[in-house]
């Protein structure tokens with residue numbers, strides 16, 4: 001008599017975005033392996049604090065509670081937005097899979113496109129990367145820091161308090177809010193955050209069986225691209241709140257990697273592109289970051305460190 005293995009416990013933040021993306025990963029996993037998955041809700045510090053994320057003085061506010069539950073053995077695996085994952089690895093856990101990426105681009109939610117907004121219009125975003133690049137496109141608009149989940153942010157447009165908010169297209173897609181998008185920015189005009197639109201499936205490093213099982217979800221092309229992007233961030237010693245954009249497109253055996261550090265005033269930027277083998281994404285990102293630092297990227301970032 002064969003016994004049915006127990007469901008794997010997938011820890012997830014309780015936000016609609018998190019439960020949606022965790023649910024999609026769980027569904028795909030069950031489809032591929034036949035293993036049942038049970039969702040376990042976890043509250044993270046990033047969900048309860050009202051502080052400005054750029055002021056929290058550290059990355060990973062959404063991540064550590066889930067990692068603690070993995071270590072304590074209360075959950076078997078977790079799904080994170082890769083963008084929220086610190087680039088410094090935690091030796092207790094591994095990224096067992098990086099599934100195929102969704103749309104990496106940023107989107108403007110609101111009634112009209114950026115170019116059609118009147119001078120002085122208020123745009124909500126707390127991301128220095130977005131503010132800096134938006135200032136390059138429309139220096140005459142007002143950029144207002146906002147926090148909260150996508151619903152709260154979009155609500156400020158509906159109420160007329162803001163004339164637009166900028167969010168990741170992937171998140172809006174997962175929430176079924178695409179209809180409210182006025183404009184999706186081209187990669188060339190608004191370089192996304194490293195890893196934007198991609199997910200990371202994490203489990204304990206000592207669970208070799210699980211690492212292998214979860215590996216069915218991995219997309220090597222996405223993994224190579226986001227590894228190059230995150231290597232830039234890591235080499236610049238920057239976190240998710242830094243004005244750093246990076247995007248890597250996959251061209252078969254090669255990656256085309258573009259990265260930028262943009263001053264928050266939108267007046268100066270160090271932007272560079274390179275191409276290299278997909279088999280060595282970390283080197284590609286690190287080397288590009290070194291070239292950027294040689295062109296003053298560190299100074300640009302230092303100006304906004306406070």
Ligand SMILES: NCc1[nH]cc(CCC(=O)O)c1CC(=O)O
Pocket residue numbers: 081082083084166167168170171195196197198199
């Ligand atoms: N920092 C919050 C966060 N983390 C991931 C996403 C969007 C989804 C993604 O990039 O995968 C968002 C919201 C946003 O930037 O609009």
